[in-house]
Amino acid sequence: MVKRLIGGVICGALLVTVGACGYPTKQRTKVVTGRVAIDGSAAMAAFNLRAKRSFMELTGDTNTPLTVSGNSAAFAKLCSGEIDVAAVSRPINTSSEAPICRKNGITPHRILIAYEAAVVVANKALAIGCLKTSQLTKLWRRDSEVSSYAQLGGGLPAAEVSLFGPTKSSPVFGLFTAAINGEAGNSRSDYSSFLFQQAQAFAAAISADEAALGYFDYAALDEQLEANSVIGVDAGDGCVRPSLATIQDGSYSPLSWPLYYYFDLKQITTESAVSTFLEISMGNAAMFAKANSLVPITPDQITRERIRWLNAIKGYKQPAG
Numbered sequence: 001m002v003k004r005l006i007g008g009v010i011c012g013a014l015l016v017t018v019g020a021c022g023y024p025t026k027q028r029t030k031v032v033t034g035r036v037a038i039d040g041s042a043a044m045a046a047f048n049l050r051a052k053r054s055f056m057e058l059t060g061d062t063n064t065p066l067t068v069s070g071n072s073a074a075f076a077k078l079c080s081g082e083i084d085v086a087a088v089s090r091p092i093n094t095s096s097e098a099p100i101c102r103k104n105g106i107t108p109h110r111i112l113i114a115y116e117a118a119v120v121v122a123n124k125a126l127a128i129g130c131l132k133t134s135q136l137t138k139l140w141r142r143d144s145e146v147s148s149y150a151q152l153g154g155g156l157p158a159a160e161v162s163l164f165g166p167t168k169s170s171p172v173f174g175l176f177t178a179a180i181n182g183e184a185g186n187s188r189s190d191y192s193s194f195l196f197q198q199a200q201a202f203a204a205a206i207s208a209d210e211a212a213l214g215y216f217d218y219a220a221l222d223e224q225l226e227a228n229s230v231i232g233v234d235a236g237d238g239c240v241r242p243s244l245a246t247i248q249d250g251s252y253s254p255l256s257w258p259l260y261y262y263f264d265l266k267q268i269t270t271e272s273a274v275s276t277f278l279e280i281s282m283g284n285a286a287m288f289a290k291a292n293s294l295v296p297i298t299p300d301q302i303t304r305e306r307i308r309w310l311n312a313i314k315g316y317k318q319p320a321g
Contacts, residue, residue, distance in 0.1 A: 033059035034273030039067045040074040040087030043171035046292035051281045086262040109265040111305040115295035117218035117256040118176045120231040125210040130232040130239035163191035164214030172217045179254040220293040
């Protein structure tokens with residue numbers, strides 16, 4: 001598995017001219033070994049592990065610790081200088097976390113690395129095409145007393161609710177409940193739950209129950225989506241259905257989330273181990289995302305993020321025009 005990644009790693013870290021990566025022509029980061037400590041969200045855990053293995057394969061490094069402590073803990077560690085990369089599913093808090101970084105002489109810089117998204121699906125017999133976020137809140141919150149879809153209003157069917165979703169250990173569970181119910185973990189418990197690895201079983205369960213409705217990881221379901229109705233979400237600006245395009249352009253809100261790498265801008269150069277790790281991650285971002293059931297960023301986004309980073313550390317000057 002790791003051996004097959006080296007072509008992509010080379011694309012991200014070693015090429016010096018325009019090629020398959022689509023990067024601007026410019027001498028770039030050379031491969032540098034060294035310790036790179038990473039911590040962050042569970043949503044990024046599998047992606048990070050693949051990036052770490054590729055970094056180790058390319059550099060021979062064996063001292064690259066990877067932990068999963070959550071967003072807040074990762075930012076705290078980054079701002080105290082304990083880690084090199086915070087892999088997170090939200091931006092840094094500008095009123096509480098960023099000032100701590102500044103106080104400690106750390107300049108946090110972020111790059112977009114992938115997306116996570118939740119998809120709401122239902123049995124086709126329900127004929128539900130769109131739900132407002134307020135309806136999802138009413139249906140899924142911890143104290144919900146909704147027993148029939150009709151109670152949500154909007155002319156929904158009178159069928160008795162039959163709900164399905166991810167286990168509490170799933171990153172999508174935390175992201176969905178925070179986005180819809182205002183607090184990660186705020187959820188009714190009377191639903192059938194499935195592990196992340198059980199996407200096919202989740203889709204089959206929805207198909208088998210004419211009153212079924214649920215949410216799950218968008219990328220994990222993938223080809224299973226066609227078996228059921230994909231429900232659009234209306235957050236106030238009209239109904240938006242999940243797709244690669246609506247997730248990548250941010251319009252599928254609030255059920256899609258950009259995933260970031262944050263690092264201390266002042267502590268790295270284009271010739272550092274952290275830069276090598278970032279080049280590997282960016283050069284292989286689409287492949288790593290698809291392999292770990294995340295939504296990949298676009299080639300244009302990869303190029304833009306890399307140029308922003310290199311401009312910021314004054315290691316690259318964007319050509320005029």
